Amino acid sequence: MTTTRTIRRRRPLLVGTTAVAVMAVTVGFMAATPEQAKAAPGPKLSLIAATDSVTLTSWKEEPGVFLDLGTYLTAEGTPLEFKVTRKSYKDPVTISQTVYEGGKAKVKALPLGTVKDFSGLPGFTEITVTDKAGKKVVGRAESFCPNNASGRVRPDAPSTSKYPESCPTNPFTLGSVWGVEKGWAANTYAGSYTQPVKLAAGTYTAKVGVAKKYRDLFGIADKPATVKVTVQERSWEDGGGAAGARSATAGEHAGHGAAHQAPSAHAGHGPGHAPTPAQAGAPETSGAGPSYNVGHGPLKAAPPALPWALKKQQAARAEMQAGDTAGQTDGSRKAPALMPMAKRPTGKASVPDVPKPDLRSLPAYGITISDGDQDVPGKDYLAFSANVWNAGPAQLVVDGFRSPGKAKMDAYQYFYDANGKQVGYTPTGTMEWDPRPGHVHWHFTDFASYRLLKADQKEAVRSGKEAFCLANTDAVDYTVKNANWHPYNTDLATACGQENSISVREVLDVGSGDTYSQDLPGQSFDITDVPNGTYYIQVLANPAKRLKETNLDNNSALRKIVLGGTPGKRTVTVPAHDLVNAN
Secondary structure, X not given: OEEEOOOOOOOOOOOOOOOOOOOOOOOOOOOOOHHHHHHOOOXXXXXXXXXXXXXXXXXXXXXXXXXXXXXXXXXXXXXXXXXXXXXXXXXXXXXEEXXXXXXXXXXXXXXXXXXXXXXXXXXXXXXXXXXXXXXXXXXXXXXXXXXXXXXXXXXXXXXXXXXXXXXXXOOOOOEEEEEEOOOEEEEOOOHHHOXXXXXXXXXXXXXXXEOHHHHHHHOOOOOOEEEXXXXXXXXXXXXXXXXXXXXXXXXXXXXXXXXXXXXXXXXXXXXXXXXXXXXXXXXXXXXXXXXXXXXXXXXXXXXXXXXXXXXXXXXXXXXXXXXXXXXXXOOOOOOOOOOOOOOOOOOOOEOOOOOOOOEEEOOOEEEEEEXXXXXXXXXXXXXXXEEEEEOOXXXXXXXXXXXXXXXXXXXXXXXXXXXXXXXXXXXXEEEEEEOOOOOOEEEEEOOEEEEEEEOOOOEEEEOOOOEEOOOOOEEOEOOOOOOOOOOOOOOOOOOOOOOXXXXXXXXXXXXXXXXXXXXXXXXXXXXXXXXXXXXXXXEEEOOOOOXXXXXXXXXXXXXXXXXXXXXOEEEEEEOOEXXXXXX
């Protein structure tokens, strides 16, 4: 279990903030031996280096070099494909390989313990770095996410990859699909999932190989790639401008999907500063949350959540940097809106007998004590992240329509047959405009609600957050029927409209969920006068039951916590949820 006091420390950095382009590969493929190929049916896999030399940056302010060495795993003949699942939170994560032989797919179970979570194959690559004198200065193993930034290695390969473009890190993920398309290569660099290494300016030789257990399992030749490495030292004060620095997210909708926050270790460096190490020296390719730009890399992953104090600093800075405008809801990313119906529906509303969404809640996580806002002294808040996801088999599609001059839109849920034809609709509440910085879009009301329950599960406190701009922020289970591995609105640049919109469309795709961080007053739980003891955080989807679903019995999820401490110094202890020991 985890005991968390009021947060002032930094969380470990998981990923960086700059994408890496996949280079054209000119080196020859290294085929497995006939014995290996016979023992391991499936694609022919090879470890290759895109270049024989790289230059890496060591930042004076944060000494360390991220070992992005430009090595890739290629798949030839057939794709490399895995399904990673767990039956429940009481069961371990397991992995199977889908092997294509003679045009038919076969499932090959891999040994128990091959994976422990959904972030990738642990200890896949083995890296050794030696200095000019041949002395070993670095020796480490790194995980490999097959969904890493990737690209074609030959012109006749499929033009796009069918696989998702990141490995999920939500602690309550249920199922994931990983893959390297045939004729493609995926970067083996683990991104900022790994820690930087301390290397002085100079030249080195890096050797990257695949661990023996994976060579034996997948028939990969034992031929490590060798890369010459030049380390250059730089300082943030050297310049570099804002182009290299990613804008921080803003406000509470910066908390919409905690995984979309800027890295906590680099708060305070805005325009005019050179990119921080994670921004310039550590292009992320593993992915920490969905970031689906269909086709070639580079593919940007989502960085981890911020401690509350740093989040507020970045929110204020982001508001000054960019602000939120039409189609730009987090101060940095833009996307066209998902198109709603042109007109308000006419005729009789109906709920046809066709597939419908199945909204489910994940247990709360990211649970901590916060002061909520430094302008409100003497208050204690319980902050947390909450996710509602769609288990399908149909999308949740909600359109809002506005009568001229009205402050709210009328919302309608739409239904589609197996061929994607619209066959019905029904009224389902309202949408309201939120003008606050970090929002500046339309919220669908009553999508979910959050309650703090007493030990007897009677309500103690309710969150004021009950309106949402829907986005597919987390890949919760891509193994469910009709899961969309490339959902449209995955970041905060969603189709949530602008102030003068006449209509908007919000969609939650099958297999994906929408995370909100409840960390501000009115969203988090005010526990200033709540006694110490055992409580449950309830995440409740579709609380008014206005949305039509396949199942209404799985909408609630509970997470047990224990409150302690004294006023101003409250603590929260978060027991493990079955096998998931993440607060």
